[in-house]
Amino acid sequence: MKTYSSKLYLFVAILTSLLVSFFQDEINPYYFQIIIYIGINIILATSLNLINGFAGQFSLGHAGFMSLGAYTASLVSSTLHASSGNPVDILILPLALLLGGAVAALAGLLVGIPTLRLKGDYLAITTLGFGEIIRVVIQNLNFLGGARGFTGIPKLANFFWVFSVVSIVVFAISNLINSTYGKGFLAVRDDEIAAQAMGINTTKYKVIAFITGAFFAGIAGGLYAHFISYINPQQFSFIKSIEIVVMVIIGGMGSTVGVIIAAIVLTILPEALRGIAEYRMVIYSLMLVVIMISRPQGLFGKSFRLKELVAKFRRPPMSA
Amino acid sequence: MSELLQQIINGISLGSIYALIAIGYTMVYGVLRFINFAHGDVFMIGGFVGYYAAPHIMPLVGGSVILAGPIVLLLAMTVCSILGVTIEKLAYKPLRFRPKLTILITAIGISLFLEFGGQLLFGPDPKSFPTLIPSTTLIDSQNLILTTTPVIVIGTAIILIVLLRFIVQNTKMGTAMRAVSFNQQAASLMGININTVISFTFVLGSSLAAAGGILYGTLYPSINPLMGIFPGLKAFISAVLGGIGNIPGAALGGLIIGMTETFVTGYLSPTYRDAIAFGILILILLFKPSGILGRYEAEKV
Numbered sequence: 001m002k003t004y005s006s007k008l009y010l011f012v013a014i015l016t017s018l019l020v021s022f023f024q025d026e027i028n029p030y031y032f033q034i035i036i037y038i039g040i041n042i043i044l045a046t047s048l049n050l051i052n053g054f055a056g057q058f059s060l061g062h063a064g065f066m067s068l069g070a071y072t073a074s075l076v077s078s079t080l081h082a083s084s085g086n087p088v089d090i091l092i093l094p095l096a097l098l099l100g101g102a103v104a105a106l107a108g109l110l111v112g113i114p115t116l117r118l119k120g121d122y123l124a125i126t127t128l129g130f131g132e133i134i135r136v137v138i139q140n141l142n143f144l145g146g147a148r149g150f151t152g153i154p155k156l157a158n159f160f161w162v163f164s165v166v167s168i169v170v171f172a173i174s175n176l177i178n179s180t181y182g183k184g185f186l187a188v189r190d191d192e193i194a195a196q197a198m199g200i201n202t203t204k205y206k207v208i209a210f211i212t213g214a215f216f217a218g219i220a221g222g223l224y225a226h227f228i229s230y231i232n233p234q235q236f237s238f239i240k241s242i243e244i245v246v247m248v249i250i251g252g253m254g255s256t257v258g259v260i261i262a263a264i265v266l267t268i269l270p271e272a273l274r275g276i277a278e279y280r281m282v283i284y285s286l287m288l289v290v291i292m293i294s295r296p297q298g299l300f301g302k303s304f305r306l307k308e309l310v311a312k313f314r315r316p317p318m319s320a
Numbered sequence: 321m322s323e324l325l326q327q328i329i330n331g332i333s334l335g336s337i338y339a340l341i342a343i344g345y346t347m348v349y350g351v352l353r354f355i356n357f358a359h360g361d362v363f364m365i366g367g368f369v370g371y372y373a374a375p376h377i378m379p380l381v382g383g384s385v386i387l388a389g390p391i392v393l394l395l396a397m398t399v400c401s402i403l404g405v406t407i408e409k410l411a412y413k414p415l416r417f418r419p420k421l422t423i424l425i426t427a428i429g430i431s432l433f434l435e436f437g438g439q440l441l442f443g444p445d446p447k448s449f450p451t452l453i454p455s456t457t458l459i460d461s462q463n464l465i466l467t468t469t470p471v472i473v474i475g476t477a478i479i480l481i482v483l484l485r486f487i488v489q490n491t492k493m494g495t496a497m498r499a500v501s502f503n504q505q506a507a508s509l510m511g512i513n514i515n516t517v518i519s520f521t522f523v524l525g526s527s528l529a530a531a532g533g534i535l536y537g538t539l540y541p542s543i544n545p546l547m548g549i550f551p552g553l554k555a556f557i558s559a560v561l562g563g564i565g566n567i568p569g570a571a572l573g574g575l576i577i578g579m580t581e582t583f584v585t586g587y588l589s590p591t592y593r594d595a596i597a598f599g600i601l602i603l604i605l606l607f608k609p610s611g612i613l614g615r616y617e618a619e620k621v
Contacts, residue, residue: 034383058424114606242428245428292426293415296419
């Protein structure tokens with residue numbers, strides 16, 4: 001029954017985005033752009049939530065995966081778009097997005113295997129470094145435009161594509177969370193040692209969460225590139241990764257609905273508060289600290305009160 | 321041959337700065353078992369204290385180089401110690417028994433706050449660091465030029481590291497620090513005040529980072545609010561390379577990373593400068609996660 005109704009939601013969501021896309025030219029272009037950014041940020045934040053929130057692995061390199069997807073997809077579509085006729089055009093974007101996602105997922109596998117065997121702190125640093133390495137490498141690759149950026153990407157992404165992908169990603173992640181894999185992620189997050197003792201292959205679950213998150217981030221990057229039709233390495237710096245992390249933390253790690261709300265609010269807010277744009281990162285960083293101290297489950301996340309209560313009666317963690 | 325010698329000198333100077341920062345990471349890790357992400361930004365603040373203080377200190381001591389350098393250094397170390405302890409009391413202490421991830425995110429938040437708060441306060445443009453020690457040439461043969469700058473950088477770093485070694489090994493507070501890092505609960509049962517020890521650790525770590533900031537400004541006289549990010553990450557990698565929690569290991573790791581980076585810049589390509597350290601980190605994590613001098617610790621359940 002559950003799968004039946006959620007599949008119905010998915011169908012309705014995709015149909016709605018198709019219907020809306022017929023009227024997308026009626027929408028004020030500025031608002032339209034913000035709406036598209038909201039969609040892309042929802043994909044980024046929910047996919048990072050899978051890694052950070054559900055599997056409990058802290059990644060700071062989401063913009064790196066996004067940029068891999070964006071560059072791969074742009075390369076594919078600009079090559080195909082030049083040489084194809086009209087009827088195949090509709091297949092170019094899905095193909096480009098899938099390839100972009102695949103390259104990002106492959107990178108996720110390469111980064112994930114050595115680092116995920118270890119504690120979260122190492123993962124945070126390695127993923128941060130990985131994102132910066134990707135940026136430096138792209139800056140030095142001339143066929144990708146180097147520091148000047150990649151221009152002339154066909155403007156293929158519209159409301160339909162962005163919000164269909166949003167629906168699919170949210171659907172896929174919610175189903176994944178309710179599956180056996182989802183239980184595995186939660187077990188790894190809540191107590192890695194206990195999970196291991198129960199026979200769960202913790203590394204496998206961490207790598208799966210990481211690859212899936214990277215794949216969706218790559219797709220989000222592809223959509224972004226095909227919407228603004230110009231990308232450069234600077235757009236995918238670690239500040240972008242931090243923005244996504246802030247969405248996940250404010251929304252509440254492990255709460256899909258909360259993260260979606262946070263993605264929407266945090267996309268609109270900087271536009272509404274353009275006057276204090278220079279304070280944005282300072283406000284974000286303070287928000288991280290204040291939320292961690294006062295409400296670690298995030299603004300919209302469900303309270304772990306029961307868990308806290310249990311923790312109170314357990315002895316404080318001993319240093320090894 | 322001469323170029324090799326020149327590169328070795330450059331490598332050791334850079335490496336000794338990484339060593340100073342890495343010791344702070346490793347000491348905090350030893351006592352609190354978490355990575356203080358904001359440490360690289362304390363290093364940056366140290367540099368900026370030097371930048372703003374030097375023009376005021378210079379006339380006070382009559383332009384005497386022998387006095388001005390150490391005074392600026394001590395001032396930066398004091399300011400950063402206060403900063404380090406404040407960060408610990410406000411942000412980390414309330415979270416001491418919370419999940420690791422919570423503390424990690426808080427540390428990242430503090431780090432970003434210092435970076436972007438620094439951009440608002442100091443301005444985002446790079447500033448030229450005042451000359452504390454005028455560079456005079458010591459050796460100038462046709463194949464080797466040695467100025468006073470690397471000698472002073474390396475010398476200061478060695479003095480500070482030896483001093484730290486003395487504090488950790490031979491004082492009562494140092495013994496308490498080692499006890500807390502060995503077993504926090506047992507140490508507190510023995511009557512050691514854990515809070516004092518943790519604050520003292522932050523004082524030591526932050527003041528070494530501040531000294532690193534001043535020396536970095538002396539070596540590469542251009543500072544900006546985001547300059548702490550990469551030296552911070554590389555120093556962290558040095559600490560992991562040497563074995564996290566191990567002070568001599570951090571110093572050794574810093575030297576190795578500094579040398580490798582200088583050689584890659586000199587002989588391969590400067591573009592890979594920032595990538596090489598992360599390559600080393602991945603290799604270390606794959607083959608010997610406990611680091612060169614560290615020992616493997618089984619996690620107690």
